[in-house]
Amino acid sequence: MYADKIKDFKIKKDAVILAIESSCDETAAAVIKGGRKILSSKILSSCAEHVKFGGVVPEIASRAHTTAISLVVEDAVKSAGLTLADIDAVAVTYGAGLLGALLVGVSYAKTLAYSLSIPLIPVSHIRGHLSASYLENESLQPPFISLLASGGHTAIIYVKSYSEYEILGSTLDDAVGEAFDKVARVLGLSYPGGPNVERLAESGENAVKLPKMLKGEGGYNFSYSGLKTAVINYIHGKEQKGEEYSRADVACSFQHAAVDILVEKVIEACKEKGVYVVTAGGGVVANGFLRRGLEEQCKQNKIILHLPPKWLCTDNAAMIGAEGYIQYLNGNFADIDLNAKARVELK
Ligand code: KG4
Ligand code: ZN
16 A cells, blocks of 8 residues: 555655646746755746736646656756656645646656655645745745745745744735736736736836725735726726826836735834744735835845745746655655645645
């Protein structure tokens, strides 16, 4: 039995983990050594196939994963200069994400773990984003305050130890990435919205008055639905009256409103908890305006900031390997009946 073989598996500190990620439109595989060193990382995106639909089409994403997965995994192992015999464990995103897409990665990972008789590590995509900061960064140790800002989640988290998290606040409605995507749509920008809003904002001014969210009274919670509606109402109002408006100014003003509050709350959390180290993860952390805001405010407040490079903020498998290593050290292995889950708790 697979479970019996894995039960007494000997944990190695410098374990080589093959990580697989297929929760959305990226088929990704990476090989990580000792939890922090990236030996290889490969990402094949089906993004271009979704553009004409204005968002990810689950069926198209699943089919793309099916054709890409073995190529991407083989490429990752080969680029690491290894063979499958050198892999100590397989980590895989089991949730959150598109069920059909996740199932491709989970099935592939199960087959590999079973045939190689090595542990199968179930990894939460959300925790993967938070663990991206550990990669190629030997000095980072908990405790720290982490900002999670992706297409599905927005939260400020007090990371007390490698596996102990306290959620200080999260979004009450839309995630910040979701708000970027929806605003992109009303501005006539194509999918993926976030980077396109950022690009348009560069030529605009922060000149459109938009509501600043939950300032002071909301604790560490966020609400992006009101901000998104204010942008939609502004555009519709201008169009109905036949008045000219600057799309770039709308993008810039929205970006300010969406991002400033995140930076402000992160700094507040550091002061309240007396923790002066900050990390961040999730696709929105690839946003240059947010990165500069965090850099400036952390510097002013003598807070150490560890931002992962942009490519480790958006979806990738290296972050799944980093979080997988933490689970590996805890002996958190799955049996061969591991299932994919569309939703997982933030914790
Ligand atoms: O982490 P991620 O790749 O996938 C999820 O786990 O959700 O995040 C995707 C989100 C999308 O909403 C996308 O528009 C946003 O991150 N995003 C950005 C930028 N790059 C990606 N938002 C603002 N500025 C960016 N440069
Ligand atoms: Zn993600």
